[in-house]
Structure formats: C-alpha cells, structure tokens
Amino acid sequence: xxxxxxxxxxxxxxxxxxxxxxxxxxxxxxxxxxxxxxxxxxxxxxxxxxxxxxxxxxxxxxxxxxxxxxxxxxxxxxxxxxxxxxxxxxxxxxxxxxxxxxxxxxxxxxxxxxxxxxxxxxxxxxxxxxxxxxxxxxxxxxxxxxxxxxxxxxxxxxxxxxxxxxxxxxxxxxxxxxxxxxxxxxxxxxxxxxxxxxxxxxxxxxxxxxxxxxxxxxxxxxxxxxxxxxxxxxxxxxxxxxxxxxxxxxxxxxxxxxxxxxxxxxxxxxxxxxxxxxxxxxxxxxxxxxxxxxxxxxxxxxxxxxxxxxxxxxxxxxxxxxxxxxxxxxxxxxxxxxxxxxxxxxxxxxxxxxxxxxxxxxxxxxxxxxxxxxxxxxxxxxxxxxxxxxxxxxxxxxxxxxxxxxxxxxxxxxxxxxxxxxxxxxxxxxx
Amino acid sequence: xxxxxxxxxxxxxxxxxxxxxxxxxxxxxxxxxxxxxxxxxxxxxxxxxxxxxxxxxxxxxxxxxxxxxxxxxxxxxxxxxxxxxxxxxxxxxxxxxxxxxxxxxxxxxxxxxxxxxxxxxxxxxxxxxxxxxxxxxxxxxxxxxxxxxxxxxxxxxxxxxxxxxxxxxxxxxxxxxxxxxxxxxxxxxxxxxxxxxxxxxxxxxxxxxxxxxxxxxxxxxxxxxxxxxxxxxxxxxxxxxxxxxxxxxxxxxxxxxxxxxxxxxxxxxxxxxxxxxxxxxxxxxxxxxxxxxxxxxxxx
Numbered sequence: 001x002x003x004x005x006x007x008x009x010x011x012x013x014x015x016x017x018x019x020x021x022x023x024x025x026x027x028x029x030x031x032x033x034x035x036x037x038x039x040x041x042x043x044x045x046x047x048x049x050x051x052x053x054x055x056x057x058x059x060x061x062x063x064x065x066x067x068x069x070x071x072x073x074x075x076x077x078x079x080x081x082x083x084x085x086x087x088x089x090x091x092x093x094x095x096x097x098x099x100x101x102x103x104x105x106x107x108x109x110x111x112x113x114x115x116x117x118x119x120x121x122x123x124x125x126x127x128x129x130x131x132x133x134x135x136x137x138x139x140x141x142x143x144x145x146x147x148x149x150x151x152x153x154x155x156x157x158x159x160x161x162x163x164x165x166x167x168x169x170x171x172x173x174x175x176x177x178x179x180x181x182x183x184x185x186x187x188x189x190x191x192x193x194x195x196x197x198x199x200x201x202x203x204x205x206x207x208x209x210x211x212x213x214x215x216x217x218x219x220x221x222x223x224x225x226x227x228x229x230x231x232x233x234x235x236x237x238x239x240x241x242x243x244x245x246x247x248x249x250x251x252x253x254x255x256x257x258x259x260x261x262x263x264x265x266x267x268x269x270x271x272x273x274x275x276x277x278x279x280x281x282x283x284x285x286x287x288x289x290x291x292x293x294x295x296x297x298x299x300x301x302x303x304x305x306x307x308x309x310x311x312x313x314x315x316x317x318x319x320x321x322x323x324x325x326x327x328x329x330x331x332x333x334x335x336x337x338x339x340x341x342x343x344x345x346x347x348x349x350x351x352x353x354x355x356x357x358x359x360x361x362x363x364x365x366x367x368x369x370x371x372x373x374x375x376x377x378x379x380x381x382x383x384x385x386x387x388x389x390x391x392x393x394x395x396x397x398x399x400x401x402x403x404x405x406x407x408x409x410x411x412x413x414x415x416x417x418x419x420x421x422x423x424x425x426x427x428x429x430x431x
Numbered sequence: 432x433x434x435x436x437x438x439x440x441x442x443x444x445x446x447x448x449x450x451x452x453x454x455x456x457x458x459x460x461x462x463x464x465x466x467x468x469x470x471x472x473x474x475x476x477x478x479x480x481x482x483x484x485x486x487x488x489x490x491x492x493x494x495x496x497x498x499x500x501x502x503x504x505x506x507x508x509x510x511x512x513x514x515x516x517x518x519x520x521x522x523x524x525x526x527x528x529x530x531x532x533x534x535x536x537x538x539x540x541x542x543x544x545x546x547x548x549x550x551x552x553x554x555x556x557x558x559x560x561x562x563x564x565x566x567x568x569x570x571x572x573x574x575x576x577x578x579x580x581x582x583x584x585x586x587x588x589x590x591x592x593x594x595x596x597x598x599x600x601x602x603x604x605x606x607x608x609x610x611x612x613x614x615x616x617x618x619x620x621x622x623x624x625x626x627x628x629x630x631x632x633x634x635x636x637x638x639x640x641x642x643x644x645x646x647x648x649x650x651x652x653x654x655x656x657x658x659x660x661x662x663x664x665x666x667x668x669x670x671x672x673x674x675x676x677x678x679x680x681x682x683x684x685x686x687x688x689x690x691x692x693x694x695x696x697x698x699x700x701x702x703x704x705x706x707x708x709x710x711x712x713x714x715x716x717x718x719x720x721x722x723x724x725x726x727x728x729x730x731x
Contacts, residue, residue, distance in 0.1 A: 192674060242585035389477075
C-alpha cells in the first residue's frame with residue numbers, strides 16, 4: 001500500500017513540477033502587462049505605476065525590477081526562453097541588438113509616438129531610431145560636460161574654466177605647480193562592461209567622429225584627441241594614473257572629496273556633487289562646455305534610456321497604454337513621468353518643453369547653471385556606432401586602447417590604426 | 432515484476448538499476464550541458480544575431496589560431512598560472528613545514544592560515560582592491576608611514592604592477608588549500624625515517640630532499656593539478672581588481688571567455704574558448720600525473 005502511495009506521490013510530483021514552473025512564468029496573472037526594468041529606485045517606479053493603474057482600473061501591471069548589473073543578460077535569457085516581458089527598459093547601446101534579435105517591435109504608427117518624437121531632443125530621437133524605425137519612448141537622458149572645482153582653481157589663480165583642451169592642460173598644470181593637487185584631472189578609465197563616456201565626450205566635443213554614419217572608421221579625425229590624452233597622461237602628467245582604477249562611483253566620491261579639479265562626466269552628477277549633505281565640495285563644483293581642440297564649444301555625447309515594446313506581447317493594447325504613460329504625454333499634454341523623475345531624482349529630461357519650465361529651472365539652479373545644462377542637451381549627439389551589432393566589442397577594445405595610451409604602452413597613431421583595424425575586422429566578422 | 436524475475440537479474444544489472452536514478456541525474460545536470468556546450472561551440476551563435484545562427488563545424492576552433500585577443504589571453508594565463516603556482520607551492524610548503532613543527536600557538540596559527548580560503552573570490556577581489564587603492568589604500572598608508580614611498584601610488588595602473596598584485600591576491604586566496612594538503616602529507620611521514628636519516632648523518636637539506644620530498648609527491652600532485660586548474664579558471668578576483676587591464680595586461684582566457692559569452696552574447700565562440708581551457712588543463716593534469724605519480728610510486 002505504501003509503495004502505491006509513493007508511486008502516486010511520485011507521479012503527482014512529476015505532473016506538479018511543470019505546473020509549478022508554468023505558475024512561475026505566469027505569476028503576473030492572465031492579461032497583466034509584464035513590465036521589467038533595472039532596479040533603480042524600484043519603489044518610486046512602483047509609486048508611478050500605481051498612478052497609472054489608478055487611472056486605468058482595467059489594466060494590471062506586474063512590475064519586476066532586475067539587478068542592474070545583470071539586467072541585459074537576464075532580459076536576453078528571458079527572451080531566448082520565450083518568457084520575455086511586454087514592456088521593458090532598454091539602454092541605447094542594447095536596443096539595436098535587441099531589435100536585430102527580434103525581441104522588440106517598432107512603435108511607428110502607434111498613438112502618441114509622433115508627438116513624442118517631435119517634442120524631444122534630436123539626440124534622443126536618433127538614439128531610439130534604427131533603420132528609420134522608432135523603437136522606444138524616452139525614460140531619461142543625460143549628456144556630458146566638463147565638471148570643475150572652482151574653489152581649487154581659485155587657489156591656483158584661475159577664474160574661468162578652460163575652453164580648449166590645451167587650455168585644460170595648462171590650467172591643470174597651473175593647479176599642479178601651485179601645489180594644490182598632484183594630479184588635477186581624474187577620469188573613470190577602469191575597464192567596464194558599460195561605455196567609457198569621457199572618451200566619446202572628448203571626441204564629440206571637438207566634432208571629431210570616430211565613425212561615419214555607415215560605421216566606417218574615420219579615426220584619423222580623432223587622432224589629435226588621442227594625442228592629447230596621451231600627452232596629458234604621460235608628458236605633462238596632469239591625468240591621475242589612478243584613473244585606471246576608477247569607475248564612476250569612486251570618481252564621484254573623489255570629486256566630492258576635492259581630490260580632483262577637473263573631470264569629464266554626466267550633468268546628473270552635479271546634483272549630488274553640490275548637495276551639502278553628501279559633498280564636502282558642495283557649491284564649488286560647476287559645469288562647463290566640453291573643451292575642444294580649437295576652443296569652440298562644438299558638442300557632446302548623450303545617453304538615452306528608453307521604454308520598449310516586446311515583439312511578441314500578447315497584451316499589445318494595454319502595453320501601449322502603459323508605454324505612453326511612461327514615455328509619452330499625459331492627457332494634459334505634459335510628459336508626466338519624465339517630470340516625475342526629474343522632480344524626484346533629478347534625472348535628465350528628454351522633452352524640450354521642460355527646459356523652459358520655471359520650476360525646473362529653479363530646481364536646476366540649485367545644483368548647476370541651467371543655461372549650460374540645457375545648451376549641452378541642444379548640442380548633444382548619440383554615439384553613431386550604436387546601430388552596429390559589433391558596438392559592444394569595439395567599445396571594449398577602445399577602452400583597452402585608451403588605457404594603453406594612459407600608461408604609455410602606445411601612442412596616438414598606433415592607437416588610431418589599431419582601433420581602425422579592430423573596427424574593420426569586427427565588421428567583417430559580424431557580416 | 433515477479434520475485435523470480437528479480438532473482439534472475441545479475442549483480443551487474445541490479446547495480447546499474449540501483450544507480451540509474453543517480454546516473455540519470457548526472458546525465459541531465461552534468462553530461463547534457465557539457466555535451467550541449469560542445470554542440471554550441473560548433474555553431475556561429477551570437478544571441479544578438481539569431482538569424483545568423485548556423486553550423487560551422489570546427490571553424491570557431493580554427494579561428495582561435497589567428498585570434499590575437501585569444502592568443503594574448505593565453506599568454507597572460509600561462510604566465511599567471513606559472514607565477515601563482517610557483518609562489519603558492521613554495522609558500523605553501525614553507526608554511527606547511529612550519530605548521531608541522533610543535534610550538535606554542537600552533538593551533539591558533541593553523542586556524543588563521545585557513546581564513547583566506549573561506550573568502551569568496553569576489554570578496555577577495557574587493558578586499559585587495561581596497562588595500563591597493565591609489566587614494567585611500569592601506570598599502571599606500573603603511574608604506575608612506577614607513578617612509579618607503581613619498582606619495583600614494585596607483586599600484587594597479589602599470590602592466591607589471593597590475594599583473595603581480597592580481598597574482599598575489601589569487602595566491603592569498605588559494606594558499607590555505609595548498610597548506611592543508613601538504614600538511615596532511617607531512618603528518619603521514621613516519622618519524623622513524625627522519626631518525627634513521629639523522630643516524631646516517633644526513634643534514635637538514637638532505638633529510639628534506641631524501642625523506643620529505645618523496646613522501647610529498649602525491650599531495651604535491653593534487654596541489655599542482657587543482658591549483659593549475661584554479662589559476663587557469665581565475666576570474667572573479669581579476670575581474671574585480673582590474674577588469675583585465677591595463678590594456679590586456681591581466682586579461683586571462685577565463686576572463687575573455689566570460690566576456691565573450693555574457694557581454695558579447697557570442698555563445699558559439701565563447702563555448703569554443705571554454706573547451707580549449709578544458710583541453711589545456713586536461714593535458715597539463717595528465718602531464719603532472721605522468722611526471723609525478725609514477726615517480727612517487729617508485730621512490731616511496
């Protein structure tokens with residue numbers, strides 16, 4: 001008898017396991033919109049979603065935050081296993097590969113999309129467009145500028161920030177020679193799976209594209225930038241060698257501790273840099289245009305985070321409504337979620353109309369100069385290599401080459417030719 | 432099934448039947464993934480380009496011959512294994528010999544020696560990263576206090592510095608295992624052998640060469656095989672400390688494999704990398720067995 005019971009238990013378990021597994025996959029409940037994103041401020045995300053579900057009682061949203069460091073891998077794993085979400089966050093440097101893998105669907109023709117694209121900065125619209133089709137609605141954006149410590153510059157007798165790269169090097173030397181800091185420039189140059197934003201910022205700051213729009217290397221134009229990096233690190237020695245050990249967070253801490261006079265970084269960081277509760281240097285850290293080769297403010301690089309729609313969503317109508325709530329305009333014609341994120345956490349807004357909002361300008365003025373902040377948005381460009389399926393591998397090679405420049409293992413000419421060869425070989429490999 | 436049928440089963444059949452559940456579990460959880468990874472390695476298979484997936488036979492393996500990143504990582508791995516292995520074995524032997532002696536506090540010291548082994552690789556990397564930090568690191572603090580350096584140094588910013596400090600962190604993490612194995616080996620050496628050698632007027636060095644070393648060949652073999660595999664597969668400590676930089680200075684083949692599979696989602700080529708690592712460690716292990724096991728059997 002007991003054998004019989006055991007057999008039944010065993011058979012029961014065999015049946016129950018797939019059922020349990022199925023329950024896991026569909027725990028959101030039938031008809032709910034599955035929404036996934038990296039785990040930045042997940043409580044605030046839920047708070048914002050509650051506003052949506054309160055106004056749309058017929059739509060249930062199952063939100064799952066995923067650890068940032070594993071986000072891309074988990075999403076790829078989920079879609080590979082045919083268990084992807086309906087609406088999801090995407091980085092601008094993941095979007096194209098997800099489109100090519102068939103995970104995402106274009107948003108062209110969906111309600112509200114044209115209006116959003118005509119109301120956002122060009123750099124954000126470009127970052128969310130691939131082969132003429134639009135794949136995202138904006139979550140937040142940021143662009144990079146020169147961050148400098150006015151108090152430390154003042155100690156060296158410097159009153160205005162540098163406009164050209166030569167001027168940046170000279171001012172750094174002045175700070176160094178005045179005994180204020182041994183290495184006045186700090187950069188986040190440790191190898192990472194993400195992008196090395198400061199390199200792209202310097203390149204775009206001088207309007208010196210690394211690639212043409214059809215992904216052909218045009219690095220000769222960037223040679224003077226690489227040459228400057230090499231010289232500043234190994235000849236004038238104003239770039240801290242410890243930069244090779246720095247990722248963005250330790251660099252932020254060093255800036256807030258007054259260990260560097262200059263860095264190239266995102267505007268967003270100024271909010272924390274100038275918060276007296278968090279920073280010893282609050283009030284001293286300022287934002288300026290990116291120094292260029294000829295001293296003319298030419299541009300910068302932007303990053304865009306977006307909301308996307310899964311290609312195989314079974315709840316498209318509901319998902320589109322959620323997508324519009326998150327990345328579009330409300331019934332009052334205002335981008336309520338973008339505004340929500342700026343108010344709550346100071347995240348950069350992609351909508352041009354918010355730049356003129358008096359309340360937003362007042363908030364911006366508390367941590368930076370609103371004029372410089374919005375000017376950077378206007379001249380920003382996304383990396384024009386994001387559409388290449390081999391972008392990730394190229395980025396990794398570029399980071400290594402820049403490390404070699406910083407440590408004098410190579411020079412600008414060799415770096416440029418090595419990166420060109422890498423790009424050509426990657427294009428061939430992925431073709 | 433009747434009782435008479437069961438009786439007709441041979442011992443072998445019954446043995447297989449009894450082991451079948453475990454064998455099935457092993458096949459499903461170990462053999463299948465291993466076999467599948469080999470199958471994947473025969474494909475062009477990047478998750479970002481599912482439409483381009485196709486069987487390409489051994490092309491992934493053949494492409495490694497002129498893959499500069501792979502060849503460079505193999506060189507770094509080989510040097511890393513060599514440095515880690517030599518330092519681990521020498522230090523491990525010295526520590527084991529010390530801990531095999533009787534002295535006050537030996538028990539406490541034996542416990543302390545084990546501590547690094549209990550530390551996961553990522554934590555080990557984070558700890559040493561803090562110690563080696565160019566701005567606030569303890570190493571800089573101590574050396575400055577001692578007057579050995581004038582200002583704080585970026586230890587991980589140079590190629591050689593990054594390589595040797597990373598190797599040091601790896602040694603620190605794996606040294607206890609070597610000490611335990613060698614200590615166990617030392618404790619099996621009969622005291623009479625040393626007494627007899629002393630009577631024969633053998634000095635310390637002779638006793639070490641003629642008695643200790645032959646008896647330690649088997650434990651040494653275990654240490655060499657396992658530490659070679661560990662050093663070849665070293666990933667977490669290096670990833671946290673340097674990310675593989677500066678440049679390619681600490682990009683080992685294990686680091687490159689993880690990057691290839693998880694960052695670039697190139698599971699086809701990444702699987703080929705993994706199989707090459709397996710093959711290399713297998714060849715080295717067989718060579719160790721050939722060199723040491725037989726020699727040990729004859730001489731001991």
